[in-house]
Amino acid sequence: MRLRELSLDDIESLAVGAWVLGTGGGGNPYLPLLNMRALYRDGHRVQLMDSGDLADDDCVGTVANMGAPLVGQERLTDSLTLARAVTRMEEHLGRKFRALMSMEIGGANGVRPFMAAAHLNRPVVDSDTMGRAYPEAQMTSVAVGGLTPYPLTAVDVRGFESIVHKVPTWKWTERVARKICVEYGSVAATCQPPRTGAEVKKWGIHGTTTKAINIGAAVRAAQRKHEDPVAAILSVESGKLLYRGKVIDVARRVTEGYLRGVVRFDGIDEFRGVGAHINFQNEWIVAYRDGQPLAMTPDLICVLDTVSGEAVGSETVRYGQRVTIIALPPPAVFLTPKGLEHVGPRAFGYDLEFRSVFSQ
């Protein structure tokens, strides 16, 4: 059994890297990071586990917060509430989890499983179900795999506990859990439908926590040495630099409960005179250059602050920001016909045939 204890420095890097993999959504991991600093100060430690070390019949708990990132800025994520979502699920199942796992490595949820793990003294599997952030529950590798979409526990810090006992599809998991979350005040700690070791090994997206740590470590090292942090990311990931520019317009609107809109850019440096825009639904979905599609989901589109290399989110992107847009390769599971059905451009309402920037 190979367990790797994470240092606080690893977790600092994880927070920076998870925000990059958030592809515009998922919420800034700063508050979960603060929680981890406090937990480490109090002597807690967390361990990372390779999915290959799970036994087929092990039981794995998938941890995530649900809700509006804005509410999370006022009702700050509490590590004990996340841990309670996990133990509530264990009580419901009548068995203990061997390990915990991220639902979504991108954004704040990339760090949250470690907050629960610190209290529960359970390792976290180095895998997730998105490899990035996505807005809906059926946009996961386990949903593409057609795995059981229930039960789900949702816990409120005031002690409210709900269980979504049975639903027919992942879309229904999303609908029912979302309703509970809204009644709680648009934030809930959840333990997602449990997985067996065999399911994680087959359908998990592997090595994503390590990937986030590596990206974050590269950015932080470049910041310290006053080097180009974007180049540093591209040195540890096989990504592509797509564009450099300044934000010249941001239009946001809510439709069907999601934050959608367009950000427009004017090119700088070698992109001077070249226009670009990105359409988003919480996350960056399709990027265009001079009106032609440049990159699209499931390719990861990452908008980075050109100077700091840190990610820029769709909720916080603002006029005048100087950014660099890069693409990172998507998880293979989303490149299958079934995967593209769940997360390809058509799943977001774009009449586009998926074309990866990495196959050009």
Added chain:
Amino acid sequence: MRRIGIDVGGTNTDAVLIEEGKVAGAVKAPTSEDVTAGILDSLKTLAATGVLKGKKIDGVMIGTTHFINAVVQRRHLTKVAALRLGMPASASLPPFCDWPEDLANLVRGGVWMVEGGHEYDGRPFMPLDEAAVSRAAQEMKAQGLKSVGISSIFSPLDPSHEKRAAELVSAVIPDAVITCSSDLGRIGLLERENAGLLNAALADLSRDTIAAFEKAIRDSGIAAPLFITQNDGTVAEASQARRLPVYSFASGATNSMRGAAYLSGLSDAMVIDVGGTTTDVGQLKHGFPREANSVVKVGGVRTLFRMPDLLSIGLGGGSHVELEPLKVGPVSVGYRLLRDGIAFGGKQLTTTDIAIASDVLKLGDKKKVAHLGTAVCKKVFDEAARMAEEAIDRMKTEAGDVPLIAVGGGAFLIPEKLPGVSKVIHVRHGDCANAVGAAIAQVSGECDQIFKDLSRTEALSAAQGIANDRAVAAGAERKSLQTIESEDMPLAYLPGNSVRVRVRVVGDVAGA
């Protein structure tokens, strides 16, 4: 309208009189250790020019870096009791949790967290535990704490729990100075709470400083109300500034940009403010500096203050110059320029020496720099221009050429032509742009909250009404109010068309 603007800088205290839209007088006096004397000196010098004679002054507007320096230098800070309403939420991240340890140790008098707070839609999150608040107040009293910062979940939406808790604390500690986080605006509990705690930590310094400013004005014989300039280029009445000193943190940079706008008559342009040690580059939009994008750290503490988006580079009138190989800045002789510069008998070659050698400035002893030939001087000026050009390009948000206003004592380093700039504008009194910006400051009001079940137009208009009322409460004349920022953000996942609206309005000081 007749106003005096004063900029209390690190080296000089500048004072200007603005009368009927014109600079009627401008003077400089050295900044004193005791601020009062420097202000008094500058006012006396201004009076000695005869421009004030027998005239009614509508206001004295002072810009100061006093409060931000206290935080950055960890001086003159008061111990604070932090009271947060919102349990059981957020318990794992208590007040001061993300402060640098040295500052937290200086300021943290104690932390109390009790039940209370609201939801995003205005429903109570938990009823306020009044008994627990009163118990906390007793403990604060026992510890001798008199400065209190109160924060509550979603208080920008509903400040009632914070206000009630303030009453309960006052009942136990009648002379308590209380900062409610809802007075500091924005959504974001930790950042808003941090701002409130910093504000509470400045309680004593703020009381003493504002009293010193008022005394200096009184002693100078000027009968005019005192205003303090704010981060956003507006002013607050002395009483409000005393209560909320954090709002004047970044007023120096803002004043110089607003002053540049006023002196040049342009409202949309780039501004380059060349001081003794550093050069700040920013962008004016509608006569106000463009604000920084996000979280601003003050003395290492994350806050959500409205601060101008500036790029600072190490270039100024006191910058060290090395000729082989050519290097200008970032080290500077600073306030020792008139002693250490070669033209003044010192040993350090500075950009000012270069300007004297090439007849750009008439200062010091030109003979001492006569050995600097035309070619050498040109190289140094070219290097300074290159540094400025790069900074301007990084701050520009549009592709075409833009006008550039050059102000500050070191503005002579900026040439008449720069790539990417349509024209360079050097203005008269540009070396006092800070004080001019203070003199012309306006009053603002802001609203930042979530509206539910309203159309976008209705929500914007409701927010505008609130911002207008706040501006009037802060001393603005209602009929002069103008909206200068309006931003709406629909909230993902929230039901019922929730939209977060932020509106900012400004207007002239009433009676001006």
